[in-house]
Amino acid sequence: MTIRLTINQVNPEMERINEAAAIIRSGGIVVFPTETVYGIGADAFNADACGKIFKVKERPADNPLMVHISKLGQLDDVASDVTDEFMSAAKILWPGPVTFILKRNKKVPDVVTAKLDTVAVRMPAHPIALRLIDASGTAIAAPSANISKKPSATRAEHVMSDFDGKVDAIIDGGHSAFGLESTIIDMSKERPVLLRPGAFTIEELEKYLGTITIPEYIDRESESAVAPGMKYRHYAPDKKLVVVSDNSMLLKLGSVKDKIIVLCSDEIADKIDGKVRTLRLGSEGNLYEIAKNLFDAFRKIDRMDVELAVVQSFPRRGIGLAIMNRILKASDSSEVGSIEELRKYL
Structure with a gap:
């Protein structure tokens, strides 16, 4: 049986x-x-406990977990060869939505790191998460709470749908603030490398870390998983999803309107409502709102009577880089540039 614990994120109930x-x-x-x-x-x-996560999530064993800490004093327990330069940056950037790949402390079990010599570490900026880590007296290994390859959970209802009866407890702390996973930066190399764009923008991180290398494969599956979200198709609904390369295409979808749903901004929805079904993500003036609603929208389309979800594209800068990464990963990089291409998916 799964215990559901509703906790106020502003004033968490310690009991x-x-x-x-x-x-x-x-x-x-x-x-x-x-x-x-x-x-x-x-x-x-606890290697056995962490092994349960892989089973419950149906997660491949070569996809490492992320280790969450609540204070910098825990870092030496999970990582090694931590430089003074990194610590100076971490004091500014943590707690926050950024994960760093560091050299691993051998005390961390192989199951957590997928037998790599590195470990993914972050300090969440959430009062419930921080208090849970503190009260547990240990770092907590935790990937996103979703069935592997499916959209991440941003609400307790999503988690209940995926894991009720499969885990020991679910803490209901309301809607996630960002709605997208953390940014992952590999600090084990000579220079910082982006492994996954996320809630902390590259532009802001570079103010403290210097120039960050962005690999060409960032929106595709990589051959190996140094960090979560790299090797496998991720974030995907069961329904087929494609993204348009030119948003003006969305104004020409009337001929296929009965078979699709368009995931788009309020601005585009205002132009095409009545011509085609839409699912609003938020305003283009606030891409953080769109990010927050994206995974919830991915889950909603699986409950709709449609054959195909068509998603608008967004600027690949700031939080838009992370939004497009998730859309392209979920669509298996299915980007279309014409109505004729779109028809091939119907």
Whole structure:
């Protein structure tokens, strides 16, 4: 049986936090909210407990987990060869929606790191998550709380749909603030490398880390997974999803209107409502709103009587880089440039 614990994220009820922490300490699995998406967590130093995460999520064993800490003093327990330069940046950037790939401390089990010599570490900026880690007395290994390859959970209802009866406890902390996973930066190389764009923009991170290399493969599957979200198709609804390369195409969809739904901004929806079905993501003037609603929209289309979801494209800068990464990963890089191309998916 899964316990559901509703906790106020502004003033977390410590008796409920302690109840969840006791489950972590005993080798159980707890789903908890963060500022990015919900995570499914276990004691990072308990190999058997972390192994349960892979089974419940149907996650490939070569896809490493992310380790969450609540204070910088825990970093030496999970990472090694941490430089003073990195620590100076971490003091500014953490807590926050950014994950760093660091050299691994051998105390971290192989199951967590997929036997790599590196480990993914972050400090979430969420009061419930931080208090849960503190109360558990251990770092918590936690990937996103969703069935592998499916859209991440940004609401407790999403988690209940995926994991009710499969985990020991689910903490309901409301809607995730960002709605997209953390940015992942590989700090184990000579220079910082972006492995996954996310809620913390590259432009802001470069103010503290210097120039960040952005690989060409960032929106595609890579051959190996150094960090979560790299090797496999991710974030995908069951329904087929494509993204348009030119948003003006969305004004010409009347001929296929009965078979599709368009995921788009309020501005585009205002122009095409009545001509084709739409699912509004938010205003183009606030891309963070669109990011917050994206995964919820992906989940909604699976409950709709449509054959295909068509998504508008967004500027690939700031948070828009992360939005487009998730859309392209979910669509398996299915980007179309004409109505004729679109018809091939129907």
